Amino acid sequence: MSAVIKVGMADYKVGNGPDKLLTLGLGSCIGITLYDKRKKQGGMAHIMLPKNPTPDNPTPKFADSGVDLLVKDLEKMGVSMRNVEAKVAGGAQMFTFSSSNEMNSIGYRNAESVLHELKKRGIKVIAEETGGNSGRTIELDLETGDLKIKTMGSGEKFI
Amino acid sequence: MTIRLDRLNPLQLDALKELGNIGAGNSATALSQIISKKIDMSVPRVKVYSIYEIPELFGGSENIVVGVLLRMFGDMQGSLMFLLDEESARKLLSDMMLGQEVGNLTDELPMSAMMEVGNIISSSYLNALSFFSNLTIIPSTPAFAYDMAGAILGTILYEVSELSDQVLLIETDFLGNGEAIRGHFFVLPDLPSLGILLKAVGVE
Numbered sequence: 363m364s365a366v367i368k369v370g371m372a373d374y375k376v377g378n379g380p381d382k383l384l385t386l387g388l389g390s391c392i393g394i395t396l397y398d399k400r401k402k403q404g405g406m407a408h409i410m411l412p413k414n415p416t417p418d419n420p421t422p423k424f425a426d427s428g429v430d431l432l433v434k435d436l437e438k439m440g441v442s443m444r445n446v447e448a449k450v451a452g453g454a455q456m457f458t459f460s461s462s463n464e465m466n467s468i469g470y471r472n473a474e475s476v477l478h479e480l481k482k483r484g485i486k487v488i489a490e491e492t493g494g495n496s497g498r499t500i501e502l503d504l505e506t507g508d509l510k511i512k513t514m515g516s517g518e519k520f521i
Numbered sequence: 522m523t524i525r526l527d528r529l530n531p532l533q534l535d536a537l538k539e540l541g542n543i544g545a546g547n548s549a550t551a552l553s554q555i556i557s558k559k560i561d562m563s564v565p566r567v568k569v570y571s572i573y574e575i576p577e578l579f580g581g582s583e584n585i586v587v588g589v590l591l592r593m594f595g596d597m598q599g600s601l602m603f604l605l606d607e608e609s610a611r612k613l614l615s616d617m618m619l620g621q622e623v624g625n626l627t628d629e630l631p632m633s634a635m636m637e638v639g640n641i642i643s644s645s646y647l648n649a650l651s652f653f654s655n656l657t658i659i660p661s662t663p664a665f666a667y668d669m670a671g672a673i674l675g676t677i678l679y680e681v682s683e684l685s686d687q688v689l690l691i692e693t694d695f696l697g698n699g700e701a702i703r704g705h706f707f708v709l710p711d712l713p714s715l716g717i718l719l720k721a722v723g724v725e
Contacts, residue, residue, distance in 0.1 A: 371671070386582035387576055387583055389668070389675045454672065458664055459662060
């Protein structure tokens, strides 16, 4: 039997196949998954913001400290970052203001920061679906590494 | 002045509730004038939430909702949001358009009508708030979303959540057309703005 492990907003979880990791309703937030296909182990983080203003207090809310925490937990399980593949989804622009507004770009800035944090650690990003105007629900199958993306308008797809 | 959300005293909470009451009363009147039907409102709630529970508040993260968001500027900053489930949004739009069927909610006409509703509710609310607090509060243009509640609510939290794990909402429910239209309106002031508002109404 496989269990579905739910990852809340500003949280992260790790697990083993055949379980699944799930996060619901990503808007401007980003879901990051790291997966080692030989060990069938991986993790998922749901980050909200690009940069932690208080690095002494690392939380999964931010791209930088979120990736850090996820990587550390996977390493504790014996997963090497050389063997993991990353997938990234989210970072939508949920609202479009006609006047210029910081809220217009938060999704984009989140995506940029996540990719930067992964690259910095030499982690390969093999699939990415960011931007657009729709919320996303994502589910990582820890048996196969497939990432299912569900949106309101266009149904389900796998990356 | 830095406000601690978990340390607000009963006097401050009552003042916010009263401001919410006056603001929402104004909004309900305006809304009932656009749809030419009676609109009832609930007693406003003033509540401190953990940001982690916000995406789940309106029927769960994946519940499909229609939301109109306005930002406020001037002496106070923050967000104003009007949320409805899809069915309520259709009924409200149909009432506005003299009983016409509403097609795709993201078509130009329903979308701009919905934004107009959000605009009127928010502006009438802010008018009352400005009047009683003597603060200058200016609404932005409205923005529209029709999507999962979690995706919409997670997005509006981005600003407050940088420095805090808690957020204060002043909430009201609007009921119209019997109870067929259920709308939810809330104001989310940022932390410094909340201090400014409490000071302006003398409950610092």
